[in-house]
Amino acid sequence: MILNILHRPDSPERAHLFELEQQYAHENGIRTTILLTPEALHDRDQVATALRHQSEFGDELGLSFHGLTHESIVDLVGYGQEALWLFSLDQKRAIVSALASRFREVIGTDPLSVASYHLDSSTMAIVRELMPSVVAAVAGCFEEGVRVFHGCNHSWYLFNEGMPWGPWYPSKSHTLRPARDEDDWCGIVAVPHLMRDMVLSYEGRNDFWASHPPNVMRGMGYEGEDCPYDRNLIDLFRWQEQFNDGYSYYNSFVSTAWLAEHHAIDDRPEVAQSLYRQQLEYLGKLKKEDSVNDMTMSEFATWFRSERRIGSSELYFAKELLYGSRKHYVWYLDPDQRLLIDATQSGSIGDLRPYTGAVPVATGPESEQLAVGSYPFLVQSQHRTGMQNHFQDGSRTTAILHCGGLELDLGTCPTRVGAVTRKADVTVATLEPVTASLAGTQLSITTAIEIRSGGRTRFRRTISWEGTIAEISLTERIKCAPGTTEYPERMDGVRGAIMKSIETTTDGDELAPAESSLDYGYRGRSLEAESVSAVRGEFPSVNTAVELAPADGQMWRGLVEEGHLYSPYLTLSLTRLISRDQESAVCLQLSSL
Amino acid sequence: MSAAVEPVARMRCPVCFSREIDVLLLHRAGRYYCVKCSYQGDVNEVRAAYARIREKYKNRTTRIPFEQIESL
Numbered sequence A: 001m002i003l004n005i006l007h008r009p010d011s012p013e014r015a016h017l018f019e020l021e022q023q024y025a026h027e028n029g030i031r032t033t034i035l036l037t038p039e040a041l042h043d044r045d046q047v048a049t050a051l052r053h054q055s056e057f058g059d060e061l062g063l064s065f066h067g068l069t070h071e072s073i074v075d076l077v078g079y080g081q082e083a084l085w086l087f088s089l090d091q092k093r094a095i096v097s098a099l100a101s102r103f104r105e106v107i108g109t110d111p112l113s114v115a116s117y118h119l120d121s122s123t124m125a126i127v128r129e130l131m132p133s134v135v136a137a138v139a140g141c142f143e144e145g146v147r148v149f150h151g152c153n154h155s156w157y158l159f160n161e162g163m164p165w166g167p168w169y170p171s172k173s174h175t176l177r178p179a180r181d182e183d184d185w186c187g188i189v190a191v192p193h194l195m196r197d198m199v200l201s202y203e204g205r206n207d208f209w210a211s212h213p214p215n216v217m218r219g220m221g222y223e224g225e226d227c228p229y230d231r232n233l234i235d236l237f238r239w240q241e242q243f244n245d246g247y248s249y250y251n252s253f254v255s256t257a258w259l260a261e262h263h264a265i266d267d268r269p270e271v272a273q274s275l276y277r278q279q280l281e282y283l284g285k286l287k288k289e290d291s292v293n294d295m296t297m298s299e300f301a302t303w304f305r306s307e308r309r310i311g312s313s314e315l316y317f318a319k320e321l322l323y324g325s326r327k328h329y330v331w332y333l334d335p336d337q338r339l340l341i342d343a344t345q346s347g348s349i350g351d352l353r354p355y356t357g358a359v360p361v362a363t364g365p366e367s368e369q370l371a372v373g374s375y376p377f378l379v380q381s382q383h384r385t386g387m388q389n390h391f392q393d394g395s396r397t398t399a400i401l402h403c404g405g406l407e408l409d410l411g412t413c414p415t416r417v418g419a420v421t422r423k424a425d426v427t428v429a430t431l432e433p434v435t436a437s438l439a440g441t442q443l444s445i446t447t448a449i450e451i452r453s454g455g456r457t458r459f460r461r462t463i464s465w466e467g468t469i470a471e472i473s474l475t476e477r478i479k480c481a482p483g484t485t486e487y488p489e490r491m492d493g494v495r496g497a498i499m500k501s502i503e504t505t506t507d508g509d510e511l512a513p514a515e516s517s518l519d520y521g522y523r524g525r526s527l528e529a530e531s532v533s534a535v536r537g538e539f540p541s542v543n544t545a546v547e548l549a550p551a552d553g554q555m556w557r558g559l560v561e562e563g564h565l566y567s568p569y570l571t572l573s574l575t576r577l578i579s580r581d582q583e584s585a586v587c588l589q590l591s592s593l
Numbered sequence B: 001m002s003a004a005v006e007p008v009a010r011m012r013c014p015v016c017f018s019r020e021i022d023v024l025l026l027h028r029a030g031r032y033y034c035v036k037c038s039y040q041g042d043v044n045e046v047r048a049a050y051a052r053i054r055e056k057y058k059n060r061t062t063r064i065p066f067e068q069i070e071s072l
């Protein structure tokens, strides 16, 4: 596993904590990347320390776009802000330019790496233009958004949901979307700000459960001065190597403020310091065992360029660590989609980001999105109900079985991931068979989900049972709602359609598939047809069409359901009868409009 | 008006925290109270509430060896 340890010196009053962090890293044989804030760049002592550590230990010196309340920034643009993403474009340009000059003046070189919790496409372009030396950037916080906004009492305006969990090649038009190819790439290798718990960051706040010991203290996931969770999370990331050609990446970025008295930690600073030291001791031990390879950010960018092709897929097999729930999720990502498979709901997709649509987003005061830099979703079961609560269910995929007038929603059938296989052209997650009772018959259901590039996901299921029942009705379904937050967004322009099978004329010529469609109007209408070739939804706000199509050569009945204001979704369903042990398959296909 | 109300750093409201919201408790005459919800208590009650919050993290003191991740 490759490791980046990032430190951010800021206020001279906390210089001793910066030195303490550096000491912890060096004592354990780990080199760091020191990302200097404007405050630190104007503090002669901290600059001297950074330069000494650069020559003595091989640490890298870069620039942090945080702590922009320093008087040098106020003098430049008229006021200060905590972070770069909050300024207008002309102010960003002036600040980046001034910081580049200051860095060169006191460090003597140009920075190779920079850091910001959020680096939207317009700011990234400014960095590329004014700091061409930069090859690596901390450019986003995985799944930071709605939960953290709430959690900070609705005061933390940083929305970075829908991004890669590991290093990526940001596209030019949306930093959080992985680039398709060299032309689409912004030119900088990005890493996330911290590695996140891939279960708990989806289910709750990402800033409790991360590669950051004081964050875990914030979440109260420790006891006394002991936090085995910190080391469990490191090992779970190491364990991912088997799914990504032997590659895994980890970083930690604890700023000095977290080792001092902190408003979000109800404990002594010495405990935060101890837990951070313990984390680095464990990483140092892994380095000695050759299980971890520490690099600076720019070294990592070079490694990434040579070893990870633009357009590669990434997989994370997430296992729950803290509650002991034994829950499993599988995350998959490539330039066409990011999707989350929830084994506890028998393989429901709980989150789907249709990168195929390549929606351009720039944030900032003059942008339409303001601070919301998330890549929009088509399915998000945490923000949009998911499994039914009191009324209807919300956005998710599921399969529903009918027999003898009774219904079984596979979302209520918890199972675990039995195996994940990764091949060049296909990734397969096979779930452990789940047993359930329906109309007095014991069923055993096996689900396999196959994911291919091009935004294609195939659900294969086999249902076995004992007894006299000849056939069971199976419905495969996706319920979509485009958006970025938990509140519904206007469905203007959304269209649902049923595509009938291709008809052939008496001359053998193929006619275009017959189609019936409806334009979304919150009127609860539906379209239904026998033997369809696909059910389709079009979502202009994410520039994406979704098709659910038979993939087993069988006849499926199609249903498209428009929602209403109390259920603002578009639902696409396919239904057919299946017999015992017969395999069914449907394909979910994303494409741009 | 008395100016005896002072924010207490590093003590978050346990009720708001259970909703995953960080709200600092305010302090008056030995009692802590929340401005976002109706919680109030003394320092021992706040600490006891934190201990109860931690209980749901059943693995908070459990080291899971690398070799056991496969079967986790």
Ligand SMILES: [Zn+2]
Pocket (backbone or CB within 6 Å): B013, B014, B015, B016, B017, B023, B034, B035, B036, B037, B038, B039
């Ligand atoms: Zn409260």
